[in-house]
Structure formats: C-alpha cells, structure tokens
Amino acid sequence: MSVLCTATVVSQREVASRHFLLELKAEAVAKKARPGQFVHVRCSDSFDPLLRRPFSLHRILPEGGTIVILYRLAGRGTAWLASRRPGDSVEVMGPLGNGFDLGRGDSSGLTEKADKTSRFPLALLVGGGVGAAPLLALAEALRAQGRKTVAFIGAPSRDRLLQVPAFAAAGAEVVTATDDGSEGCRGTVVAALENWLKSMPASAKDAGEGFRAGAEVFACGPKAMLFSLQQLCLREGLPLQVSLEERMGCGVGACLSCVCRLRSTEKGELKYARVCAEGPVFRGEEVCLNE
C-alpha cells in the first residue's frame, strides 16, 4: 500500500545535460516498491506550480531505505526539484501504479499470472530518452531472477545517453542508439532492436523452445517510439510491456485525467484506462499508442 512521507535528499547530480539523478531516503516506499511503479512528488513550496509530478522508480534500494529517480528538467516543477540539496525534504507519495509483470504473479494490475520466468528467459529492455528511467530497476530485478537481459538505450546524441554503465553494472548487455550516430547504432532505438533481432542466428530464432518463445520486451519512452515498437512486436510475435507517461492530477485513480485509450474491443466501444491506477505498465496489445 502506498504511503505519504517526507523524504530526505541523499544525493543529487546531473548525469547528462538537463537530466538528474536524485536519491531519496524513503524507507517505507523503498520497502514496498516494485520495478515499474512510480512516486508522486510535490515539486513546490507554494501553490504555484500546484500539482505533484509523477516519477518512475529508477532504482529501489530497500537495504539502505532509499529510492532513486532519474528525471529530465522539463519545467518549473522539475526545476524546483533540481534545486534540492542533500538534507532537504521532499514530500513523496508512493509506491503507486502496477509495475512490470515479472511473471511471479506479484504484479497487481496485469492479468497473466503463470510463472513466466522459465517461459521468457530473455528480457529485451527498450528505453528512449528519459524512458530509460524505470528500466534500470527492472534490469536489477531481472538479474535477481537469473534472466538474461539486453538493454537498448536510445538518445538524440552521445551526451544524452542515460545510465549506460549502470545498465552494464546491472548485468545487462547494452546496445546504444543515437539519432545523430555519435554513439552506437545511428537511428532510433527501435531500429536498433529490429537489426539486433535480424542478426540473431536462425537456429536461435526458430528452435521451438528457443528465441521466439523465450523473449519478452519491456519498454518506456516517447509515444511515437512506443507505437513503432508496438508494431514491431506485433509483427515479430514478441510479448511487450510498455510503461506510459501522462500528465497526472491525483496519481491515485480518482481524477481520471491521466487516461490512455484502450484498443477497441469486439464491440468497438471507446474505453480508457487510468495510467496511474491500471498502469503505468500495460500490455503492448491492449493500448492505443498512435494518437
């Protein structure tokens, strides 16, 4: 269950241009959180800016009682947050949302509950820009499960690539992609994944119990990126979990602001799901990403 708490800043540093890593002492949150969940944080001392800001958990460190968030300086709220120094207080609410389904039946919002650790021994993580944020906590959990992980990390340019050494330290094989080709593959991170899939030896791809049946994709990033990834995964028959970002009001499912459209059912009726409550992680095949 989510808690409200006053967290203390442990450390804050700029890891790339306008991107910050903030470690907060928040024991109750760290103890309960799962990868893919988020915290709703007050980013103001006044009524302006007014609303809390949601941040996915970049790292969950229950032993030390801390959580780490990775965020982009985007406006007045994040500017306030970036001005916090060690020892300062920050109001935190969480953990919130469902989190990634790690196949142990412990994820609240997602329906499939069978033990998939054996079904999907290979995890492919795809992060675009600051979308890399929730994937590090995931990589660390996947390592604990003993699953092989490949992390595809994309950014506009080399200096904006986020946390590549941290993914490697978490045991992931890292593939980078930059729009300008200054590091790794030139082009999008989804194109990098597509090329990687093509490069897999046919035997690994086709063996009945092998590659196709054993890989699962987890992603976070801009909507356009997630849409092209959704199309790729549908073509390739790969299961996909996406973590969505939306403007939020309450963060607890009450205000119905942060909804995403669900793909049409047989009856073709319009349906929305709350990103903060049913999400932020959705199955690739259940959400509309092209609007």
Place this chain on the structure above:
Amino acid sequence: MNNASHELKDRELKDKELKDKELKDGQGKKVNLRVNVGGIEMKNPVLTASGTFGFGLEYAPYVDLRALGAVTVKGITLEPRAGNPTPRLWETPAGVLNSIGLQNPGVEAFVRDYLPFLRQQGVTVIVNIAGNTAEEYAAVAGRLEKEEGIAGLEVNISCPNVKQGGLQFGTDPDMAAEVIAAVRASTSRPVIAKLSPNVTDIVAIARRVKEAGADALSLINTLLGMAIDVRTRRPALANVMGGLSGPAIKPVALRMVWQVAQAVDLPIIGMGGISNASDALEFILAGATAVAVGTANFVNPRATMEIISGLEEFCRTEGIEDINSLVGWAWKQTRT
C-alpha cells in the same frame, strides 16, 4: 461470528476510542463541529468535492473516510460514459484546467461495485448525479432511491465539459429549475443543487432551484477556461475548453457564497480552491454551512484531515463552542 458482525464490532470499538479521544482532547470543553446541511447530518463541515476524490476508496490509504463530514462521489449518469479524449488536464497558475467529460461506470455499476465499500465503512455518502435530460437525472435519482447508505444527492447542473446537459442546465434558470424539480419528485433524500459560476446572476439561479425544491446548494463548480500549448500552437486540452479549479478560483467562489448566502435561505456547501483551515473558515464566515475540498486533495491527500483539526483548533483558541455560530459571521456582524 461472521465477518460482517466482526466488522460491526470493530467499528463499535473504534467509535468508542474516538469518543474517548475527543473527550480527552477537549478537556471537557468540546467544540461542536456537527452541522446539518439540508437534512444531512454531518460530524463536521468538511466534505470532498465531486470528481476529485473518486469513489473514496482511492484515498482510503491516506484518509480515514469516516472522519469526513461526507464524501461526495464522482458524477454518476444513467449509462456508463467513456469521457473525453486526452489531454484532459492542464496546470495553470495556482490552478488546474480539466475536461474529463463525466467518465463514470454508470449508476448500476456504481451501486454494485462502489457503494457497498462506502456503506461498509460507515461513510456519509453524497452521490453526485448528472444526465443529458431532466428525465435522465430523475431516473438516476429514482434508481438510487432503493439503495441504502446514501445521505443525499448532489445534482450536477454545472459541468462545463459535456455537450449535452451539464452547464446548459446550470446557466438557464428555467432549465435548472426543471432538473431540480424532476429530481425532487424522484427522491425522498435531501437534494443539493451544484451551481455553475459561469453565469451573470448566480442569486437568480439559486432562488429558482430553491423554489423547485432544492434543500441545499453547492457553490461553485469550475470556471470555464482554456489554455494554449505554445509548443504545439494548439489548445492544451483536447476538448479545447475546460473547468478551472484550485486556489486561483477561491476569491470568485467566496464572492458567490457571500452573495447567495445573504439572498437565499438555504444551507450552502462552499467550494472552490479551499486548501487549508483558513480558506475553509473564510467560506464559513461568508455564509457556508459546510465546505468541500477538491483540487487540494491532489496536492495534499491529507488536506481534509488537516482542515478538520484546524477548524477545531481555531474554535478552541477563539472560544467558539459551536462552529455553526460562525456561519455568515462576516456579513451578519457588519449589519448589526
């Protein structure tokens, strides 16, 4: 013993603990926070505003729902509604614009999936109802009539975010009266009319809904507004216009409570930007019998709890024995 009687026992025990605590805290001089809003008895004058508190359970991890004067749930319509396209929310200076579009599961699903939880918790429940026609409002009220655990109905004739119904009822005195009369005829429960601030003369509307049978008034719903996202050069909300709430609208809401309280003899639930006990007191002094907290729940989920204790502390410090004696004080005192 079955689960239900266990829960009953637990509740009795908790009630006793609460009572003991109240006696101890008050050291004999207990402040009365109880109010009656148009026939609805409340243990204190602090409610949640419809649409900002879901069906109560969303905030149960942070708030003791039973400690609230009442929970006013999200607007309910006869049929389920999907709501508006996104973006539905946009932050403005000290405020928020929203255009949710009355997304709700419909009255049947509300009764089946959400009401039992609130009833079991012992929460004072006010159901906000909406519709496209006066008949639809009446049908929702009628459907709720057979359900236990509802203290009153708040009739939403002021939603700015739906094409039919909503705001058009709230800005036309004849239509407002028609809807309230239809609901009045379909329910034995107290009827609260939630009025729109998007009118020239709110007193005229308040008078008409009183004649039509309203027992109380909720003042105010959101102010119609908009924002443009300069990066896309398009309206920020998918629905273009939305309702403004939050601290930014408090002076407007307070002015309307002040005007209506002096002109119309009905209890008022004041709302609009209330974030702390001082804000709540302003509304009470302007003539509100109770207050509702809306957008502030998003900022501080414990705002309601802090306001309740803040009101009690204010009364104790100021030597006020009954909070009802403060209602309308600001104009009652200037007149004498």
